[in-house]
Amino acid sequence: MATNENKNGEGVTRRDFIHVAAGGVGAIAAASVVWPLVDQMNPSADVLALASIEVDLSSIERGGAVKVMWRGTPIYIRHRTEAEIAAAKADDSAVLPDPATDGDRVQKPEWMIMEAVCTHLGCVPVGAEGGYNGDFGGWFCPCHGSHYDTSGRIRKGPAPRNLAIPPYQFVADTTIVIG
Amino acid sequence: MAGNSNFQSNNKVVNWIEERMPIFSLIDGSLGASYPAPKNLNYWWNFGSLAGLALVIQIVTGIVLVMHYTPNTELAFDSVEHIMRDVNYGWLLRYVHANGASMFFIVVYIHIFRGLYFGSYKAPRELLWILGVVILILMMATAFMGYVLPWGQMSFWGAKVITNLFSAVPVVGDSLVQWLWGGFAVDNPTLQRFFSLHYLLPFVIAGVVILHIWALHKHGSNNPLGIDVKSPQDTVGFHPYYTAKDLFGIGVFILVFAYFVFFNPNYLGHADNYIPANPLLTPASIVPEWYFLPFYAILRSITFSISIPFTDIVLIDAKLLGVLAMFGSLAVLIALPWLDRSPVRSSRFRPMYRWFFWILVIDSFILGYVGAQKPEGIMPTLGLIGTAYYFFHFLVLLPFIMPKYEKDTKLPESISNPVIK
Ligand code: HEM
Ligand code: FES
Numbered sequence: 300m301a302t303n304e305n306k307n308g309e310g311v312t313r314r315d316f317i318h319v320a321a322g323g324v325g326a327i328a329a330a331s332v333v334w335p336l337v338d339q340m341n342p343s344a345d346v347l348a349l350a351s352i353e354v355d356l357s358s359i360e361r362g363g364a365v366k367v368m369w370r371g372t373p374i375y376i377r378h379r380t381e382a383e384i385a386a387a388k389a390d391d392s393a394v395l396p397d398p399a400t401d402g403d404r405v406q407k408p409e410w411m412i413m414e415a416v417c418t419h420l421g422c423v424p425v426g427a428e429g430g431y432n433g434d435f436g437g438w439f440c441p442c443h444g445s446h447y448d449t450s451g452r453i454r455k456g457p458a459p460r461n462l463a464i465p466p467y468q469f470v471a472d473t474t475i476v477i478g
Numbered sequence: 479m480a481g482n483s484n485f486q487s488n489n490k491v492v493n494w495i496e497e498r499m500p501i502f503s504l505i506d507g508s509l510g511a512s513y514p515a516p517k518n519l520n521y522w523w524n525f526g527s528l529a530g531l532a533l534v535i536q537i538v539t540g541i542v543l544v545m546h547y548t549p550n551t552e553l554a555f556d557s558v559e560h561i562m563r564d565v566n567y568g569w570l571l572r573y574v575h576a577n578g579a580s581m582f583f584i585v586v587y588i589h590i591f592r593g594l595y596f597g598s599y600k601a602p603r604e605l606l607w608i609l610g611v612v613i614l615i616l617m618m619a620t621a622f623m624g625y626v627l628p629w630g631q632m633s634f635w636g637a638k639v640i641t642n643l644f645s646a647v648p649v650v651g652d653s654l655v656q657w658l659w660g661g662f663a664v665d666n667p668t669l670q671r672f673f674s675l676h677y678l679l680p681f682v683i684a685g686v687v688i689l690h691i692w693a694l695h696k697h698g699s700n701n702p703l704g705i706d707v708k709s710p711q712d713t714v715g716f717h718p719y720y721t722a723k724d725l726f727g728i729g730v731f732i733l734v735f736a737y738f739v740f741f742n743p744n745y746l747g748h749a750d751n752y753i754p755a756n757p758l759l760t761p762a763s764i765v766p767e768w769y770f771l772p773f774y775a776i777l778r779s780i781t782f783s784i785s786i787p788f789t790d791i792v793l794i795d796a797k798l799l800g801v802l803a804m805f806g807s808l809a810v811l812i813a814l815p816w817l818d819r820s821p822v823r824s825s826r827f828r829p830m831y832r833w834f835f836w837i838l839v840i841d842s843f844i845l846g847y848v849g850a851q852k853p854e855g856i857m858p859t860l861g862l863i864g865t866a867y868y869f870f871h872f873l874v875l876l877p878f879i880m881p882k883y884e885k886d887t888k889l890p891e892s893i894s895n896p897v898i899k
Contacts, residue, residue, distance in 0.1 A: 337657075340671065346661045366758050371663030373758050415758075419797060421642040422635065422760040442639065442764055443778060443853055457781050459795050 346370075351478030353470070356410065364426070366415055369477045373415040373423055374465060375438075376475075379449060384408045386436065387450035397461045401450040404464055412475065413451045414465055419443055419458035438462070483507035508695060514713035515720050516701035518893050522596070523699065523720075524727030525589035530687065531728060532582035537680050539575040540624075547627065549673035551666045554629035555754045573743040574735075579621050580746045581735050583769035586614060590811075595835055597823030598700040604815035606693040611811045613686050618770070620679040623672040625767060630751035635764050637672070638664045643777070646798040663757065703896060704824025705889055712893035763852055771849030772842050776868070777804040778853055779861035803865060810872040818876045820884060827887040834875060841867050 352369050356376065359365055364377040379387075387401040405411055415423045417440040424447060425431070426438030433439030433446035435454045440447075445456030452461045467477040483503035487493055496502045506512045546565050548557040561568035590610065593599055599607035626637045641658050645651040660667030698707060707713055714720075738745065746768060750761045766774050780800035785792045794802070810817070825832040841864050848861040890896040 340657050340660055342656060342659075342661045343667065346665075346667065368757070371661055371665045371757065419642075420639040422639065422764070423758060425760075440760075441762055442760060457778075457796055457800075459797055 351476055353474060353476050355474050357473040361409070366423075367477075369465060372465075374477060375411070375413055375415040375426070375451075375462075377411040377426070379409050379411050383436070383449040387448060390435075390448055390450070390452070393454075396453050397459070399450075399452060399461055404450050404452070404461070406467075406469060410475075411449070411451060412464065412467055412477075414463040416463065417442065417445055417458055418453065418460040418462065419445050419456070424462070483510070483512040485510070485512065508691070508716075509721065510717045511715035513695070513716040514707070514710065515699055515716045516707055516712060516893055517714045517719075518701050518703060518896070519699060519720065519723075520702050521727065522588070522592040522702075524724060525585050525592060527724040528585045528727060528731050529582065529589055531731070532578060532585055533680065533683060533687065535578050536575065536582060537684070539571050539578060540677070540680065542571055543575055544677065549627065549670050551629060551669055551755070554627060554669060558628040570739070573739045577735065577738045577743060577746060579624065580738070580767070580769065581731070582617065583621070585731070586617065587769070590614070591839065594838070595825050595832075596700055596702060597704050597818075597820075597825070597828075599815045600818065600821075600823050601815070602697050603693070603700060606690060607815060608812055609686055609690040609693060611808065613683055613690065614811075615808060616679055616683045616686065618773075620676060620683065621767065621769065623676040623679070625751075626669065626672045627676060628751060629669060629755045631753045631755055631759075631761050632748045632751040632764070634664060634755035634757065635760055636766060637668065639764055641668070643801050643804075646795075646801045648798070665757075700823060701893060702824060703826065703890055703893060704822065705893065708892040709894070765850055768846070768850075771847075772845035773804050773807060773849070775845040775849035775861045776807050776865045777801065778849070779803070779858065779865040781858060803869075807865075807868060810869065814872065814876075817872055819881045822887065822889065827889055828884065829887075830884050831880065834871060834880075838868070838871050841871070 349370060352367065354367055354376065356378070359376060359378045361378050362380045362383075364375060366373045366375055368374070377383075384401070391400045391402075401408070404413070415438075417424050419440065420442065422440050422442035424433075424438035424440040424445070426433070426447070431439055433448075433455075435446050435448035437449040437451060438447040439445070440456070440458065443457050445458035446454050447458075447462055448454050450461075451464075453459070465477050467475050470476050483506045485496070485503035485506040487496070487502065492502060503512075543561065546557065546561045546568065548554055558572065561572050563569075565571075593607060593610070622636070622640060626633045641655055641664065644658060645655045647654055656662060658668070659665065660671060698713075701707075748765060748767075753761075765771075777800045780803055781796050782799075783792045783796045784794045784799065820828060820831070822828050825835055844860065845864040845868065848857050848864060851857045853861075
């Protein structure tokens with residue numbers, strides 16, 4: 300076994316090299332086997348493909364709202380009243396946990412379009428169905444008591460962020476494409 | 479385990495097999511007359527064998543349920559109704575499986591508190607204890623995913639709220655949640671993977687149970703006095719003494735189990751789960767199954783963030799803190815063998831610890847109660863106090879306060895001679 304004892308001067312033997320090389324190759328092989336097993340759980344191509352819907356807004360009256368499904372996520376479309384828009388604008392200067400102006404959150408002030416998914420743990424907040432809409436008149440999440448204002452901004456309760464705005468654009472005056 | 483067996487047989491077939499694969503001495507050394515068990519074990523020691531039985535019941539009923547169940551969001555709810563109405567004895571199988579999960583948890587919780595009271599987690603049984611906590615965690619994952627399968631309102635919203643916990647993880651949170659869901663919401667891919675894992679995990683549990691028992695048999699059972707076995711006089715053979723006693727316990731267990739299955743099968747469940755899942759409508763209150771309530775209370779109790787004082791910079795937000803507290807409540811159990819410094823095992827000889835043990839039991843019930851209530855009025859405060867006390871018990875009281883005030887007690891000489899002179 301003399302060759303294995305031969306030092307190359309830096310205290311590293313050929314056998315050390317073989318160990319490291321074998322270990323390295325083994326690690327790469329293991330990682331390349333594990334990755335497909337992990338990645339298969341990510342959204343599949345067909346799920347990703349269902350990515351946009353068109354919604355006609357003309358039937359939604361002022362003060363009214365609808366919920367539509369986009370990628371399995373409920374989306375609120377609220378036709379806001381002047382009073383609601385004014386309240387949202389007035390609160391731009393209030394102390395907000397997740398600061399944002401109302402202007403940043405809408406493309407047209409009368410159309411509030413956002414994900415109906417509480418940023419706490421994902422319940423659907425209630426609002427515009429009548430009944431209790433929270434202390435700020437916008438949306439209220441019954442699960443753990445998060446209050447959102449008429450701009451969908453978090454004002455009170457455990458949720459950390461404002462209700463998310465999905466990507467959408469107006470393709471006609473009262474028609475939007477979400478996604 | 480097999481090593482201490484002096485198994486012998488006159489049966490030729492048995493001897494032929496034993497010579498080639500010593501399975502008979504393995505059984506004899508693990509559950510037979512050759513396995514010496516402390517002679518003073520009380521009824522709290524019955525719950526281990528009951529947990530094993532509960533696992534077997536879940537696996538057997540689960541496998542036959544799969545013969546009729548369909549893991550698809552369009553079909554799952556109806557397939558469970560089909561099991562309930564059309565499949566021969568389907569109602570029985572499903573009620574046994576659904577209530578069996580509750581029975582499993584009752585038994586395991588009692589088993590764990592037994593360990594806490596009699597100090598079974600102390601040297602040399604730390605690894606045995608840790609394997610037990612691993613089983614608890616796997617059970618929680620299994621039961622959670624099983625509850626999603628009927629695809630009722632509670633299934634769906636429970637799945638949504640619990641998977642969303644992982645969005646609290648900094649930076650990768652949202653990608654992690656999408657990875658868990660296999661989409662942008664809880665949907666068919668989620669149901670199918672939960673089904674796959676719900677089928678798998680019980681067998682992983684069975685594997686860990688084998689390790690748990692292996693570790694147990696290395697040093698044998700602890701006992702109500704918490705002192706080591708000193709001589710053969712301190713023990714009796716497992717068979718027939720504890721096989722008989724365990725069978726008696728199984729009889730009582732089955733009576734309680736049968737009461738729920740036949741007379742009150744939906745008592746432990748939630749009526750909303752008989753409404754098909756509706757992703758557009760959150761039920762008025764989301765309540766997990768009773769066995770998760772204390773943990774749910776801990777999760778919800780944290781409503782404040784930790785920030786750098788006098789700035790707006792938030793270090794850990796409330797959501798993440800709640801999640802950390804919930805997982806932390808299990809992590810402290812893993813660390814317990816090193817948090818409790820006293821060399822005395824049994825509470826019988828630790829009068830002060832005994833008080834704190836019972837306060838911890840009451841605290842767990844309070845947390846369970848809070849977890850079932852809406853987070854209104856005094857509930858959040860009560861939950862916060864309960865949570866604070868839970869961690870105080872494990873992280874302050876046991877390692878730092880108790881060692882200062884606890885007096886050394888004299889321990890009995892041996893199990894056969896338990897009188898303290
Ligand atoms: C650790 C053991 C297990 C636990 C704690 C457990 C727990 C649960 C729970 C809580 C449910 C929901 C019951 C309901 O409300 O309807 C469930 C459903 C189900 N489980 Fe399990 N389970 C276990 C093992 C298994 C195994 C091994 C299988 C299959 C091989 C299985 C198959 C099923 C199926 C098909 C359902 C859906 C039908 C139904 O809802 O009754 N389970 N399980
Ligand atoms: S999910 Fe909305 S407050 Fe918790």
